[in-house]
Amino acid sequence: MITQHDIVIVGAGLAGLRAAVECVNQADVAVVSKVFPTRSHSGAAQGGITASLGNEEEDHWEWHLFDTVKGSDYLGDQDAVEIMVRDAPRVIYELEHMGVPFSRTPEGKIAQRNFGGHTRDYGKKPVKRACYAADRTGRVALDTLYDQCLRHQVKFYSENYVLSLVFDGKRCAGVVTYNLATGELHLLQAKAVLLATGGCGRIYKTTSNGFASTGDGIHLAYQSGIPLEDMEFIQFHPTGLYPLGILVSEAARGEGGFLRNRLGERFMERYAPMVKDLAARDVVSRAILTEIREGKGISGRGYVHLDLTHLGEEKIQERLWEIASFVRIYLGIDPVYDPIPVQPTCHYVMGGIPTDVDGRVLMDEKGTIAQGLFAAGECACVSVHGANRLGCNSLLDLLVFGRRSGLAMKQAISKVEHGTLTKDSLRATEEKIKKFFNVRGKEKIGEIRQRIQLLMMEKGSVFRNEEGLKKGIEEIRSLMEHYKNIGAVDKRKAFNFELMEAMELGHQLSLSEVILFSALHRRESRGAHYREDFPVRADRYFLKHTLVFQTPKGPDIRYKPVKITRFQPEARVY
Amino acid sequence: MLIKLKVFRFDPEKEEKPTYQTFEIEADPMDRLLDCLNRIHWEQDPTLSFRMSCGHGVCGSDGMRINGICGLACQKLVKSFKEEVLIEPLPVFKVVKDLVVDLGPFFEKYNSIKPYLTTKTSPPDQERKQSPEEHKIFEEAIRCILCACCTASCPVNQNKETEGYVGPAALVRAFRYLFDSRDEASKERVALLDQKDGAWGCQTLWKCTEVCPKEIPVTKQIGRIKKRIYDAR
Numbered sequence: 001m002i003t004q005h006d007i008v009i010v011g012a013g014l015a016g017l018r019a020a021v022e023c024v025n026q027a028d029v030a031v032v033s034k035v036f037p038t039r040s041h042s043g044a045a046q047g048g049i050t051a052s053l054g055n056e057e058e059d060h061w062e063w064h065l066f067d068t069v070k071g072s073d074y075l076g077d078q079d080a081v082e083i084m085v086r087d088a089p090r091v092i093y094e095l096e097h098m099g100v101p102f103s104r105t106p107e108g109k110i111a112q113r114n115f116g117g118h119t120r121d122y123g124k125k126p127v128k129r130a131c132y133a134a135d136r137t138g139r140v141a142l143d144t145l146y147d148q149c150l151r152h153q154v155k156f157y158s159e160n161y162v163l164s165l166v167f168d169g170k171r172c173a174g175v176v177t178y179n180l181a182t183g184e185l186h187l188l189q190a191k192a193v194l195l196a197t198g199g200c201g202r203i204y205k206t207t208s209n210g211f212a213s214t215g216d217g218i219h220l221a222y223q224s225g226i227p228l229e230d231m232e233f234i235q236f237h238p239t240g241l242y243p244l245g246i247l248v249s250e251a252a253r254g255e256g257g258f259l260r261n262r263l264g265e266r267f268m269e270r271y272a273p274m275v276k277d278l279a280a281r282d283v284v285s286r287a288i289l290t291e292i293r294e295g296k297g298i299s300g301r302g303y304v305h306l307d308l309t310h311l312g313e314e315k316i317q318e319r320l321w322e323i324a325s326f327v328r329i330y331l332g333i334d335p336v337y338d339p340i341p342v343q344p345t346c347h348y349v350m351g352g353i354p355t356d357v358d359g360r361v362l363m364d365e366k367g368t369i370a371q372g373l374f375a376a377g378e379c380a381c382v383s384v385h386g387a388n389r390l391g392c393n394s395l396l397d398l399l400v401f402g403r404r405s406g407l408a409m410k411q412a413i414s415k416v417e418h419g420t421l422t423k424d425s426l427r428a429t430e431e432k433i434k435k436f437f438n439v440r441g442k443e444k445i446g447e448i449r450q451r452i453q454l455l456m457m458e459k460g461s462v463f464r465n466e467e468g469l470k471k472g473i474e475e476i477r478s479l480m481e482h483y484k485n486i487g488a489v490d491k492r493k494a495f496n497f498e499l500m501e502a503m504e505l506g507h508q509l510s511l512s513e514v515i516l517f518s519a520l521h522r523r524e525s526r527g528a529h530y531r532e533d534f535p536v537r538a539d540r541y542f543l544k545h546t547l548v549f550q551t552p553k554g555p556d557i558r559y560k561p562v563k564i565t566r567f568q569p570e571a572r573v574y
Numbered sequence: 575m576l577i578k579l580k581v582f583r584f585d586p587e588k589e590e591k592p593t594y595q596t597f598e599i600e601a602d603p604m605d606r607l608l609d610c611l612n613r614i615h616w617e618q619d620p621t622l623s624f625r626m627s628c629g630h631g632v633c634g635s636d637g638m639r640i641n642g643i644c645g646l647a648c649q650k651l652v653k654s655f656k657e658e659v660l661i662e663p664l665p666v667f668k669v670v671k672d673l674v675v676d677l678g679p680f681f682e683k684y685n686s687i688k689p690y691l692t693t694k695t696s697p698p699d700q701e702r703k704q705s706p707e708e709h710k711i712f713e714e715a716i717r718c719i720l721c722a723c724c725t726a727s728c729p730v731n732q733n734k735e736t737e738g739y740v741g742p743a744a745l746v747r748a749f750r751y752l753f754d755s756r757d758e759a760s761k762e763r764v765a766l767l768d769q770k771d772g773a774w775g776c777q778t779l780w781k782c783t784e785v786c787p788k789e790i791p792v793t794k795q796i797g798r799i800k801k802r803i804y805d806a807r
Contacts, residue, residue: 035635181670210633244630494587497623
């Protein structure tokens with residue numbers, strides 16, 4: 001079956017839905033999602049969205065710009081960061097007008113709280129910049145945008161999994177989807193395709209990411225000849241609930257919580273004397289793991305304590321209800337009285353599909369535009385987060401660049417007619433599926449996935465070195481061979497999740513290789529990428545973005561310069 | 575510990591009647607039931623179908639009936655069960671495959687209450703003001719994750735004769751907008767809810783409140799909607 005739409009958006013998280021809302025009344029828009037839209041992972045964002053509204057205390061977008069650039073360890077493109085932080089207040093008011101139920105100040109304005117790395121006056125002390133709705137900000141924003149889509153009757157293809165991007169010559173002209181409910185393939189032809197498919201945290205064993213975060217869109221682009229930018233930068237959030245890795249929002253520290261080691265010591269005072277527990281995430285995660293390595297984890301084990309016991313029940317109930325409930329459910333303890341065991345957990349990929357500031361996908365280091373293809377949100381790399389993203393800047397990124405992609409797509413489609421797509425692309429995908437169903441493979445999807453996840457924790461997480469990375473790449477390549485021998489047990493059509501998991505596994509394997517490969521070649525330490533064998537930042541050699549291309553011989557690496565406008569790189573101290 | 579999961583299996587495409595299949599697995603007492611289901615799916619029987627996404631009670635995907643009570647598989651720990659757990663799909667909805675049900679009608683009802691802020695005045699340059707007290711009125715309602723556990727547990731929705739009832743989940747969202755001080759369509763909302771299958775479908779049986787994984791006082795909120803309808807008359 002072939003269906004035409006002006007715009008096809010893949011992914012129904014905040015970036016995808018924001019883009020959809022932008023286009024819906026002026027174009028025929030369809031949103032494809034492998035889960036039901038409100039199950040998208042944006043909903044798991046807790047702490048807030050940053051904007052220099054100044055509702056609680058003085059703040060300026062210039063400060064926000066500086067903090068984001070410094071947070072990125074000077075790898076963020078400053079022109080893009082400036083667009084984002086200047087647009088932030090408008091984006092927040094727009095969301096509020098759509099109905100997002102933000103928490104409020106006594107004067108009835110949107111309430112704001114502290115968050116890691118966000119400071120007043122260029123790093124002097126923490127500033128209240130994160131606009132929040134208790135600790136469910138992502139969820140209520142997702143619900144509100146979904147509700148707006150219902151209001152404007154956006155067409156949804158829920159529980160449809162994109163198997164491939166379709167090209168008409170060099171122009172992206174649609175996607176092939178697999179309907180999870182029926183097992184049928186569907187070619188959705190489009191004048192513009194937006195990838196808003198989120199991150200790939202599920203490559204790692206310990207992660208805050210949902211099961212759906214397998215990097216599908218990132219890898220679909222890579223397979224189609226688009227390079228991937230800065231994939232070595234994987235953020236580990238300092239406070240994942242031990243041992244599950246479930247996110248415990250930085251809001252807990254923003255509201256006054258702090259970390260303690262086995263000796264009861266507030267160890268962040270040693271690592272970040274100025275802002276302590278509110279340093280950037282890469283800094284705090286490394287500090288926690290250093291404490292653990294030195295035997296100062298609780299009971300000598302792999303976690304430290306996040307102490308909220310001094311905040312009082314009322315504040316925890318009012319502002320941190322969700323995380324308090326996670327702690328009660330999964331650990332059986334009460335954060336009002338007991339410190340919370342936490343460990344760093346894989347949270348976010350700073351890298352992704354290279355785009356310009358309007359979501360247009362870039363095909364090379366010269367900035368050649370891929371016609372018809374757009375990307376926004378975590379799967380994209382604009383780059384506003386550089387080597388390390390600051391907390392609450394992700395929702396901002398989704399909304400600012402989701403909207404801008406929407407605007408750019410509306411403009412782009414006015415000059416384009418639908419081409420004549422044949423059923424060939426559908427057939428190619430059909431063949432691929434048939435093959436999977438016919439292989440009598442011995443290898444199990446679950447086993448290979450588990451091996452990737454353990455391997456990536458060991459060789460490609462917070463601390464890295466050449467030997468480990470090389471070994472990691474070798475092992476991934478050997479797993480790729482095993483992957484060729486997976487086969488289907490489930491041959492039925494309705495809700496056959498096995499097929500989707502097999503495709504996801506292919507994405508995970510290939511992205512693991514790109515991450516390790518990018519990390520191996522960056523012989524310095526910057527932001528979330530820390531090399532034990534090259535522990536300092538080397539601006540002279542590596543103040544540049546990595547681009548990895550897929551070639552028949554394996555990944556190939558090139559670089560492109562960082563855009564620096566206002567702030568020259570300085571030592572990064574918190 | 576060894577745990578047995580007795581799981582509802584049904585493929586309407588091929589089978590006339592559902593069956594129950596018992597799986598045994600070695601699990602840690604702190605494992606989630608969802609972890610057990612995943613291990614069954616990954617290690618023993620890839621044909622077992624169920625929905626899941628975030629794994630920690632935020633996305634609302636894995637609502638199912640666990641030992642007869644609707645809840646999220648990711649919020650239940652192995653340690654709270656004796657050796658066998660009965661796992662069935664949410665009632666009320668049509669089974670599509672195993673534990674996957676057709677939530678289409680659920681979301682149609684949700685959509686029918688006009689789940690979006692409706693304003694008539696144009697917005698100010700900045701935020702619309704709302705006091706913390708005004709926000710607090712509907713704060714519990716915004717915890718809703720649309721998992722459908724409440725609607726599936728509601729005896730009114732379960733009864734074929736009254737299944738047209740819009741259901742507790744839709745009413746929680748209706749409450750959220752009706753009691754939002756920024757909304758300017760309360761007259762229309764009241765009219766929409768003042769129906770046999772609207773707020774009056776609720777017979778105050780409390781099942782929704784009992785099962786809500788996010789501890790929303792659902793029945794009380796529906797009660798407040800009813801009061802608001804009375805007040806408007």
